[in-house]
Amino acid sequence: MSALEPVIGLEVHAQLATRTKLFCGCETRYGAPPNTQVCPICLGYPGALPVPNEQAIELAVRAGLALGCTIGRASRFDRKSYFYPDLPKGYQISQLDLPINEGGELRVGERVIGLERAHLEEDAAKSQHVGSQTRVDFNRGGVPLLEIVSKPELRSPAEAEAYLRELRLVLMTIGVNDGNLEEGSFRCDANISLRPVGSETFGTRVEIKNVNSFRFVRLALEAEIARQKVVLGSGGTVERETRSWDESSQKTVAMRGKEAAADYRYFPDPDLPAIALTDAQVEAWRDAMPELPAARHRRWLDAGLTDYDAGVLGQHPATAAYFDAVCAASAMSAKKVANFIQSEVLGHIATDGLDATLPVPADALAELLDLLDADTIHGQAAKKVFGLMVEEGLGAKALVQREGLAQETDEGAIEASVRAVLEAHPDQVAQYREGKTKMIGFFVGQVMKASKGKANPKAVKAIAERLLEPN
Numbered sequence: 472m473s474a475l476e477p478v479i480g481l482e483v484h485a486q487l488a489t490r491t492k493l494f495c496g497c498e499t500r501y502g503a504p505p506n507t508q509v510c511p512i513c514l515g516y517p518g519a520l521p522v523p524n525e526q527a528i529e530l531a532v533r534a535g536l537a538l539g540c541t542i543g544r545a546s547r548f549d550r551k552s553y554f555y556p557d558l559p560k561g562y563q564i565s566q567l568d569l570p571i572n573e574g575g576e577l578r579v580g581e582r583v584i585g586l587e588r589a590h591l592e593e594d595a596a597k598s599q600h601v602g603s604q605t606r607v608d609f610n611r612g613g614v615p616l617l618e619i620v621s622k623p624e625l626r627s628p629a630e631a632e633a634y635l636r637e638l639r640l641v642l643m644t645i646g647v648n649d650g651n652l653e654e655g656s657f658r659c660d661a662n663i664s665l666r667p668v669g670s671e672t673f674g675t676r677v678e679i680k681n682v683n684s685f686r687f688v689r690l691a692l693e694a695e696i697a698r699q700k701v702v703l704g705s706g707g708t709v710e711r712e713t714r715s716w717d718e719s720s721q722k723t724v725a726m727r728g729k730e731a732a733a734d735y736r737y738f739p740d741p742d743l744p745a746i747a748l749t750d751a752q753v754e755a756w757r758d759a760m761p762e763l764p765a766a767r768h769r770r771w772l773d774a775g776l777t778d779y780d781a782g783v784l785g786q787h788p789a790t791a792a793y794f795d796a797v798c799a800a801s802a803m804s805a806k807k808v809a810n811f812i813q814s815e816v817l818g819h820i821a822t823d824g825l826d827a828t829l830p831v832p833a834d835a836l837a838e839l840l841d842l843l844d845a846d847t848i849h850g851q852a853a854k855k856v857f858g859l860m861v862e863e864g865l866g867a868k869a870l871v872q873r874e875g876l877a878q879e880t881d882e883g884a885i886e887a888s889v890r891a892v893l894e895a896h897p898d899q900v901a902q903y904r905e906g907k908t909k910m911i912g913f914f915v916g917q918v919m920k921a922s923k924g925k926a927n928p929k930a931v932k933a934i935a936e937r938l939l940e941p942n
């Protein structure tokens with residue numbers, strides 16, 4: 472059998488970061504007691520009339536603009552009918568023929584992955600199975616979602632994982648989604664099939680439902696590729712079905728087969744008018760678009776950061792903004808700022824959704840880094856001062872003075888210390904002059920020790936080398 476290649480498409484459900492639901496004024500706050508954020512509209516009472524949430528529409532369009540979609544100037548809501556206890560109306564309001572965003576693309580590393588669409592829909596409620604009971608929490612019913620459907624252009628599980636990470640970062644950067652996987656704000660279904668390399672037709676695809684971590688998406692796809700290879704390799708055929716990822720066995724397991732494939736009887740929702748958008752509105756949102764992660768990454772590489780640095784600092788929009796603010800306020804090079812933030816500061820930054828708690832303000836960190844950059848303090852002292860700044864909330868200059876951490880830069884004083892060390896160690900001086908020039912580290916160390924770390928090590932080394940030259 473010829474070699475097989477995976478064909479992967481992803482459907483992401485991203486919760487739009489609105490205060491209220493898609494068609495009513497109920498709040499969307501996560502973790503509220505069950506059934507406390509509900510009303511006749513989101514509980515599907517007969518005769519209740521939905522009213523579209525303008526903020527949800529704006530966020531959906533902003534996502535579409537960031538993803539290069541064509542924005543529908545007259546998109547429409549449709550009813551997707553099916554029965555389930557978490558769907559009291561008997562239908563979900565979604566978009567079929569006229570989605571708010573069509574087409575688009577997402578750059579993932581060197582590849583550009585095409586998008587089919589990114590449409591609005593409401594979330595269903597949440598069922599919870601407790602013993603023999605099933606309980607339904609309707610707080611989540613009616614929460615606004617953007618369903619972003621990729622073309623089947625991903626070719627490996629690792630690429631699928633990278634796509635999800637990049638998509639999440641883009642949506643967080645524009646403030647459309649809080650990226651919180653644990654709370655279900657960003658969920659993914661994956662479609663996967665195999666076909667012979669070079670073939671243009673698709674194999675039978677399997678859908679893997681609701682995988683809630685990026686790592687699990689990769690593992691589930693890897694397991695599913697292995698399973699399908701075994702089926703096809705033994706002359707069998709892959710069934711079109713829905714499977715789920717079982718973490719304990721590290722396998723995908725069948726959920727429901729083809730016989731359950733539903734006809735949703737989509738039709739336009741008669742209670743909801745078309746969403747009309749003017750060019751002026753769309754262009755105003757486009758103009759307000761912040762710098763996107765890919766452009767920021769390139770800008771940072773041009774400023775001297777490594778690909779790794781840029782990846783780490785760009786992981787969260789708040790960290791990225793913090794790094795840019797420190798660079799803007801400091802004379803230090805971007806690369807040195809990046810090094811200090813990665814080694815000393817990142818561990819103190821706590822993020823929660825789009826929010827972040829920063830240990831010290833950007834201008835306070837810039838003040839410290841400028842002292843380091845001007846050789847007023849050395850690296851070890853800067854780390855100590857940073858720790859004190861975090862603990863005490865005081866400024867760098869005040870702490871350097873209080874702790875007596877400013878480096879000795881007076882050449883005369885340093886020279887006197889070096890002379891004292893050389894006089895105290897005649898044997899080592901003799902060894903150095905006989906050619907063991909590595910001894911220089913010993914002399915610098917002794918001077919640093921005598922000065923309690925305050926002497927400028929570069930100046931100490933230069934002066935010691937001068938004084939050690941044969942007379």
Ligand SMILES: [Zn+2]
Pocket residue numbers: 492495496497508509510511512513514613
């Ligand atoms: Zn409601």
